[in-house]
Amino acid sequence: MARCASIAFGALAFPALAQPPSIPVDPLRDEVTAAETVVLDPVVVTGTRTEHRLSDAPVEVQLITARDIRNSGARDLAELLEREGGVTVTRQAARGTRIEIQGLSSEHVLILVDGRRMIGLVNGAIDLTRLRIADVERVEIVKGPVSALYGADALGGVVNVITRKGGSGLGGVVTVRGDTDANGEAWARGGFTLGTLDGQASAGYQHGEAYDLDDTTLSEDGPDGEGGYASAQADWALGDGVGIGLHGAYSLDDLRRLDPGIGSATTDTHKRIEEVRAGIAPYTRLGNRTELRFDLYYHRYFDQLLQTHAASGEVGLDEETLDELFVAAAQLDHRLDRHLLSVGIETQLERLRADRLADDAERDRQAVFVQDQFDLLDTRLQIVPGVRYDRDSQFGDQVSPKLALRYDLRQDLVLRAGVGRGYRAPDFKQLLLRFENSGVGYRVDGNPDLTPERSVGYNLGATWFANASSSIALSAYHHRVRDLIEIVQTDAGPPVVFGYRNLASARLTGVDLQAQWRPLPSWELRAGYGWLDAEDRDSGEPLSGRAEHRGHAALRFEPGTCALQLRGVWIGARRFGTEISTEGPPGASGTASPYALFDLRGEWRAHRRLQVALGVDNLFDEGDPDFLPIAPRSAYLELQWTMY
Numbered sequence: 001m002a003r004c005a006s007i008a009f010g011a012l013a014f015p016a017l018a019q020p021p022s023i024p025v026d027p028l029r030d031e032v033t034a035a036e037t038v039v040l041d042p043v044v045v046t047g048t049r050t051e052h053r054l055s056d057a058p059v060e061v062q063l064i065t066a067r068d069i070r071n072s073g074a075r076d077l078a079e080l081l082e083r084e085g086g087v088t089v090t091r092q093a094a095r096g097t098r099i100e101i102q103g104l105s106s107e108h109v110l111i112l113v114d115g116r117r118m119i120g121l122v123n124g125a126i127d128l129t130r131l132r133i134a135d136v137e138r139v140e141i142v143k144g145p146v147s148a149l150y151g152a153d154a155l156g157g158v159v160n161v162i163t164r165k166g167g168s169g170l171g172g173v174v175t176v177r178g179d180t181d182a183n184g185e186a187w188a189r190g191g192f193t194l195g196t197l198d199g200q201a202s203a204g205y206q207h208g209e210a211y212d213l214d215d216t217t218l219s220e221d222g223p224d225g226e227g228g229y230a231s232a233q234a235d236w237a238l239g240d241g242v243g244i245g246l247h248g249a250y251s252l253d254d255l256r257r258l259d260p261g262i263g264s265a266t267t268d269t270h271k272r273i274e275e276v277r278a279g280i281a282p283y284t285r286l287g288n289r290t291e292l293r294f295d296l297y298y299h300r301y302f303d304q305l306l307q308t309h310a311a312s313g314e315v316g317l318d319e320e321t322l323d324e325l326f327v328a329a330a331q332l333d334h335r336l337d338r339h340l341l342s343v344g345i346e347t348q349l350e351r352l353r354a355d356r357l358a359d360d361a362e363r364d365r366q367a368v369f370v371q372d373q374f375d376l377l378d379t380r381l382q383i384v385p386g387v388r389y390d391r392d393s394q395f396g397d398q399v400s401p402k403l404a405l406r407y408d409l410r411q412d413l414v415l416r417a418g419v420g421r422g423y424r425a426p427d428f429k430q431l432l433l434r435f436e437n438s439g440v441g442y443r444v445d446g447n448p449d450l451t452p453e454r455s456v457g458y459n460l461g462a463t464w465f466a467n468a469s470s471s472i473a474l475s476a477y478h479h480r481v482r483d484l485i486e487i488v489q490t491d492a493g494p495p496v497v498f499g500y501r502n503l504a505s506a507r508l509t510g511v512d513l514q515a516q517w518r519p520l521p522s523w524e525l526r527a528g529y530g531w532l533d534a535e536d537r538d539s540g541e542p543l544s545g546r547a548e549h550r551g552h553a554a555l556r557f558e559p560g561t562c563a564l565q566l567r568g569v570w571i572g573a574r575r576f577g578t579e580i581s582t583e584g585p586p587g588a589s590g591t592a593s594p595y596a597l598f599d600l601r602g603e604w605r606a607h608r609r610l611q612v613a614l615g616v617d618n619l620f621d622e623g624d625p626d627f628l629p630i631a632p633r634s635a636y637l638e639l640q641w642t643m644y
Contacts, residue, residue, distance in 0.1 A: 045115070046140040046160040048373060048384060048404075049149055050333055050342055058373065058382040058406040060416050060461055060475065062086050062141040069133055071556070071565055073601045073615050073638070075177075075185060075206070077161060078128035080139070083567045083597060085528040085552035086512055087141060087159075089128065090545075091630050097128045101143050102477045103508035103534040103546055104156025107485075108424055108455075110147070112160040114247065116279060119325045119350065120301030121427060130251065130275065134175075134187045134202050135231050137164045144477050145420025145457030148402035149369050149388050151346075155422040155455045155481065163247070164189070164200045165233050171644035179617070179636035182209045190643075199234025199246070210257060211632060213625040218258060218266045218310075221629040225255035241285030249277040258310060266310040276300040289335040297327040317437075319355035326350075340373040342386075352428045356435045358446065361428040364393045382406040394431075395452050398423050412466070416475075418459040426450040430485055430500045442496040444487070451502050455481040469518035479508040505537045516554075526554030547572040547594075561605035568598025568619070576627065592627035596620050613638040 043051050047059030054063060064084065074080035078097045081089040088100040098106045106125030111118040118126050143157040150158050172190025187204025210224035231249035238244065252274050259267045279297040286292060300323075307317040331344040345368050352361040371386035384404040391397055402420030409415055429435075433446035461475030484504035491497035510532040517525045530550045534543040542548075549572035556565065574592045601615035614637055621633040 042138070044140050045162075046112075046142050046158055047146065048342075048371065049115075049331065049344070050340060050373070058384045058416070059142060059146045059404045059418065060459075060463075060473075062143070064139040064141075066137055069136060069138070071563070071601075072133075072567060073565070073599060073613065073617075074133050076129045076133055077131040077136070077139070080133060081128065081159075083552070083569050083599060085514060085530070085550075085569065086143070088547070088550065088571065091628070098123075098125045098545075099128065099159065100546065101141070101157040101159075102457075102479065103510060103532045103543070104455075104479065104481070105545070107427075108153065108155035108422075108453075108481075110150055110152075110154040110158045112150070112158060113277070114163055114279075115160060116277075116295070116297050116299070116327065117325065117348075119299050119323050120273075120275065120303070121429070124427065124429075130253075130273075131161055132187070132204060132229055132251075134189055134204055135163045135233075135249070136161055138162045143475075144418060144459040144479070145422060145455070146402050146404045146418035146459065148400040148420040148422050149371060149386050151367055151388055151390050151400065152365070152392075152398070152452075153424050155424055155453070155457070155479070163231070163233055164202075165198075165235060165245075171642075173640060173642050173644075175638065175640045177636055177638040179634045181211065181631070181634045183207060183634070183636075196237040197234055198237070199232060201230075201232040203230040204228065213623050213629065213632070217260065217625075218264070219260040220258045221623075221625045222631055223255040223257035223269075223271075225253065227251065227253035241291075243283055245279075245281035245283070247277070247279040247281075249275075251275045259307070261309070267316060268308045268310045270306040270308075272304040274300075274302040291333045293331050293333075295327065295329045297325075297329075299325040299327075321354040321356070322352070323354075324351045338374050342369075342371040342373075344369045350428075354429075357428065357432040358434050359432055361432055362393075363425075363428070366391045380408045392425055395425050398425075398452065412464060414463045414465075416459070416461045416463075418457075420457060422455050422457070424453045426452065426485060426500070433500075436495065441494060442498060443493075445490070445497060445499045447500040450485060450500055451483055453481060453483050453485060453502075455479055470516060472515045473513070475512045477508075477510055477512075479506075481506045481508070503538070506535065506543055507537050508532065508534045508543075510534075522557055522559040524554070524556040524558075528552045542575055544577040545574050547574045563601075563603040565601040565603070565615075566598060566619075567601075568596060570594065570596045574627070590626070592624075595622040595628055597622055597630070609642045611640040611642075613640070 042054050042063060044054050044057055044061045044063060045051050047057050047061045054061060069080060072080055078089055081087055090098050099109050101109050111126040140160045140162065141157065147154040147158040170192060172188060174188045176186045178184040185206040187202060189200060189202040191200045205228045207226045208224055210220045211222040213221045229251035234246045236244045255271045257269050259269045261267045277299050279295065281293065281295045283293040303321040305317065305319050308315050325348060327348045329346040331342060334341045347366045349364045367388060367390045369386060369388035371384065373384045375382045387401040389399055400421055400423065404418040407415045429446060430450055431446050431448050433444055436443040457479040459475060459477050461473065463471060463473040465471045482505040483502040484506055485500050486503045487498050488501050489496060490499040510530065512530045514528040532546055532548055534546040536543055550570065552569040554567060572594045576589050576592060598619045599615060599617050600619050601613060603611060603613045606612050616633065616635050618630065618633045622628060623630045623632055
């Protein structure tokens with residue numbers, strides 16, 4: 001057992017290997033640099049919408065690899081990103097999760113699955129717990145304005161979840177897990193190959209118990225419930241360079257929680273979420289220099305919410321929400337001498353039918369984008385200009401230009417810069433909402449006169465590759481956002497009435513530092529620090545909920561068949577204004593204390609097919625009901641059986 005010690009503080013965003021590309025990777029670069037020898041050199045796609053080796057990418061991409069995910073012990077995307085550097089994820093206790101990139105919050109961060117937009121907002125954010133880790137191959141994060149080619153909502157950046165694809169024949173993995181708070185989960189994943197059809201399928205079930213961080217109240221801070229999910233992905237090769245990608249996913253979650261009401265009363269909140277995603281993506285290579293890809297995608301999000309007064313059983317709220325998204329897109333990539341030209345078109349239709357909206361809503365968008373990637377100075381300088389044009393049925397024409405630069409000052413020193421403009425159109429609820437929370441005594445009304453939020457952002461960064469296994473990356477950013485949509489009180493009531501207005505503008509400036517060091521093959525150290533100055537330009541006050549300082553660390557020692565892992569983040573103090581929720585009572589205002597969120601995990605490869613893991617989540621038992629409603633410390637046992 002002496003060889004079974006291993007420590008890992010969560011994975012940061014550094015290289016590892018991805019699936020091989022379908023067209024030659026990095027057609028602009030021929031020489032091999034020292035940067036390419038750092039650990040493993042993966043292929044990433046999110047920064048430019050084309051494939052690049054991570055070490056050669058003109059746009060900085062934060063990568064969470066399959067190995068990082070496996071070592072983390074995370075069960076869903078929220079758990080994974082909560083302990084990561086470079087992004088900040090916070091829980092809202094049965095009201096979803098929120099993500100922050102470069103100080104810009106969830107409304108300004110675009111969440112993608114295999115490059116496809118997610119829908120189903122909860123309080124303006126995608127609930128990251130909906131995305132189970134069982135299906136995830138890697139996560140690519142692009143920060144700042146260079147994500148403008150993805151269109152609306154990508155002011156702060158893009159999180160692209162890449163799912164597992166290849167089958168490699170029959171075989172699979174079965175995992176079961178249970179903890180000391182009676183939470184449990186079981187899932188299975190298997191690959192298959194049928195002639196020229198290669199794919200994977202997975203399914204799982206999870207059960208969660210409610211938790212309460214304040215024994216003096218009758219309400220609960222976390223829900224109890226259960227959920228199930230299933231998915232399948234496949235690639236069907238039809239000929240040389242011709243094929244079809246197929247994807248389908250289904251999930252159903254059923255959650256209950258006691259919410260606070262007026263005075264000492266409580267409300268029994270029951271939420272049921274059903275989700276369907278399906279896509280077909282034909283592709284073909286037209287010679288050695290051209291690839292054409294198509295994508296047809298459908299996403300359905302159905303939400304049922306029932307609130308009853310706990311004492312009387314009287315129904316206070318009973319409503320349904322149906323959100324549907326239809327997308328058709330095409331992209332042509334063509335290599336011409338030292339240039340890689342990309343042209344894309346996209347059309348999407350979104351429909352929302354909800355009891356809390358004054359009217360059914362529908363929005364269609366058409367877009368075209370153009371991007372050129374070329375190099376100068378014997379490939380030492382890469383330049384990537386691009387522009388996207390969107391026509392929005394509600395808000396007219398929108399143009400989002402961007403420019404990214406990469407300069408290899410030396411073989412071991414890389415400089416990157418980026419600038420771009422972005423926009424975010426108001427969502428349907430901000431435009432048309434009519435939500436009354438009678439149990440708490442307030443109402444929220446939409447505003448059809450809202451206009452899009454707009455931003456301009458700048459990124460500047462440098463990466464030094466000290467040797468084949470050590471590197472330091474430093475980046476700085478600056479954003480200016482105008483016409484920010486805020487919620488304000490419009491009537492003193494009763495009930496108190498709130499509404500949405502284009503009122504605020506913001507300035508966000510910050511620095512991120514990340515480093516990795518591997519002194520010995522069995523040891524790996526990673527650490528990072530982030531500083532943020534986020535200011536409301538009108539009032540001069542800090543933006544709500546942002547921490548000025550944050551840190552993260554990762555240390556792994558893995559000499560043999562056993563491992564002991566520790567991963568986590570430290571988040572500094574945060575100031576909050578009153579935040580109105582459309583899912584429950586308003587959020588608390590005040591200053592939240594700093595916290596350290598770390599997990600400990602030990603693994604033992606008991607057999608070539610069996611892995612046993614023991615772990616402790618939330619090692620320091622952080623959490624409070626007002627600002628950090630996360631589950632208390634718990635220990636778990638996990639068993640994984642491999643059938644390959």
